[in-house]
Amino acid sequence: MQRQLIINQTAINDLSDCYVIAEIGHNHMGRLDVCKEMFKVAKECGANAVKLQKRDNRSLFTKALYNQVYDNPNSYGATYGEHREALEFGEREYQELKALADELKITFFSTAFDHKSADFLAALDMPLYKLASGDLRNLPLLKHVARFQKPLILSTGGGTLDDVRRAYDAIMPINRQLAILQCTAAYPCDFADLNLRFIETLRGEFPDCVIGLSDHDNGIAMSLPAYVLGARIIEKHFTLNRANKGTDHAFSLEPVGLRKMVRDLRRTRLALGDGIKRIYTQEAKPLQKMAKSIYAGRNLPAGTVITEADLAFKCPSGDGLEPFQVDLLVGRKLKQDVAEDQLVLLKHLVD
Numbered sequence: 379m380q381r382q383l384i385i386n387q388t389a390i391n392d393l394s395d396c397y398v399i400a401e402i403g404h405n406h407m408g409r410l411d412v413c414k415e416m417f418k419v420a421k422e423c424g425a426n427a428v429k430l431q432k433r434d435n436r437s438l439f440t441k442a443l444y445n446q447v448y449d450n451p452n453s454y455g456a457t458y459g460e461h462r463e464a465l466e467f468g469e470r471e472y473q474e475l476k477a478l479a480d481e482l483k484i485t486f487f488s489t490a491f492d493h494k495s496a497d498f499l500a501a502l503d504m505p506l507y508k509l510a511s512g513d514l515r516n517l518p519l520l521k522h523v524a525r526f527q528k529p530l531i532l533s534t535g536g537g538t539l540d541d542v543r544r545a546y547d548a549i550m551p552i553n554r555q556l557a558i559l560q561c562t563a564a565y566p567c568d569f570a571d572l573n574l575r576f577i578e579t580l581r582g583e584f585p586d587c588v589i590g591l592s593d594h595d596n597g598i599a600m601s602l603p604a605y606v607l608g609a610r611i612i613e614k615h616f617t618l619n620r621a622n623k624g625t626d627h628a629f630s631l632e633p634v635g636l637r638k639m640v641r642d643l644r645r646t647r648l649a650l651g652d653g654i655k656r657i658y659t660q661e662a663k664p665l666q667k668m669a670k671s672i673y674a675g676r677n678l679p680a681g682t683v684i685t686e687a688d689l690a691f692k693c694p695s696g697d698g699l700e701p702f703q704v705d706l707l708v709g710r711k712l713k714q715d716v717a718e719d720q721l722v723l724l725k726h727l728v729d
Contacts, residue, residue, distance in 0.1 A: 381581075383557050383588040385529050386485045386505050388426060390557070390588050390610050396601070396643040397590070400425040400616035400636060403626055404465040408454060410474065412618070413467070417478055417486070419633050420616060424640035427485035429508060429613070430475075434494035435462045452625050472502055496523050504528065508613075511535030511563045511592075517548045524553040531611065532556065533592045535563030539579065546584060557611055558584060560604075561592035566629035569595055577607040596629050598639040605646050614639065671698035671721055672707065678716045684708055689722060696721055 382391040390397045400420040406413035413430075420428050436444065436459070444459035454464035467475070472488075479486035489508040490496035496519065499507065506529035513519050514537040523530060530553060534542050542558060549556050560576045572595060580589045590611025591604040601612045615630035631639065675690035682688065684707050691701045698721035699706065711728045 381586055381588050383529055383555060385427070388485075392608070392610065394610060395647050396605050396609065397427070397611045398425045398636075398640050398643065399427045399429050399611065399613040401429050401592075401613050401630075402616055403429070403431050405615070405617045405622070405624060405626055405630060406430075406465075406467075407622060407624060408465045408467075410467070410471050413471075413475060414478055416616065416618060417475065417482060417484065419618065420636065421482045421484045423633055423637040424644075425484065425616075425636060427487060428479065428616075429486075430467065430488040431491065431510075432488045432495040432499055433462060433466060433491045434498070435459055435466065437494055438492045452623055454623075469498070469502075472498075476502060490519070490523055493519060493522055496526075500526050506531065509533070511537065511561050514541050514545055517545070520545055520548050521552060524549045527553055527555075529555040529557070531559060531590070531613075533559045533561040533563075533613075534580075535561035535592070539583065542580070543583070546587070550586075554586070557588040557590055559590040559592040559611060559613060560609070562594065565594050565626065566596045567594040569600070572600060574600065574604050574607055577604060577609050581608045594629060598631065598635050598642065601639050602642055602646050605643055606650070612639075612643065666694050666696075668693065669695035670701055671696045672701060672704060673698070674716045674718050674720050674722050677718050678712055678722075680712050680714050682712045684710055684712065684722070690719075692719070698723060 380391060382389055402416050406416060417428050446458045448455060448458040448461045453461050455461040476486055485505055487504050487506045487508065488499055489510050490499055491510065507523050508531045509520060509523060511533040514534055530549065532545060558580055560580060562571045562573065564571060577589055577591060588610050589608055591609045592613040593600055604612065615626055616636055617627045617630035617632060620627050620630060620632055670691040670693055673690045673692045675688055678688055686704060686708050706724065707722055712726055713728045714726055716722055716726055
């Protein structure tokens, strides 16, 4: 069985390039113009998709949390509710962003944090959905979004393998278009807690699902071993400036980082090859200088019975015999003179 997920006609499978998601979240700081610029830059960097986060704040949070004083340097409001509302986009913004994404030919989708947000996104006919680590055990929401019959990406931070199995068992009977991402829900995440080998565990446990990584570390290097281990989706937080106001900017990639990560992931697929050892055309010129042929180690007159001491293994390789063929010469008699540093060939031998 080949694991495969198709998103907007892009096939993601074990043989494909990595599908790169630029997670914007709320790094747009509530500004539509900034978000549009982020879409454009993410596309220029080679990302396959851009992602936001959608919350219906009043139904999602308790009144106590919504009204809690939120006084810190990253706050966009006096209370936590005001802060979250300042960062939230509505239908007009989503429609404009959807039109821009279509124009740029980049996939745009969002994380649904609650039923109302999921329905909001469904009304916009989003091409796929993300469910965050915090909802790994939220089976009612998982099933609700699965019924939209669109591809679904699930993060697994803060959970166990049993939690992932439970979510898988809830989703798959409804919708088999599922990708599962290894994730550690720490922002940023220490390298020691990334647990990239869980990617291999997920691949073994769920052979019919594309596996990926939601990566919150402070760099780009870990996407490469993740790809080698079998991750075919990489989600990475993205910002235009890591110094911007907000908690996520500091561990997000700026454009130069995103561009390099995409570049290196594309190179990694090519570099892995197919496991078959072959001789490549571009090796010919270097090997002509480095590889050796069998030359006469001294002037050899006709009638000489060749010993290995008469021979030298020298560069360039030329069109002569290679060192592994030395036994074709040793013990044979020369029918003509062969000068020092001249290739010793089979045609020089007495038949």
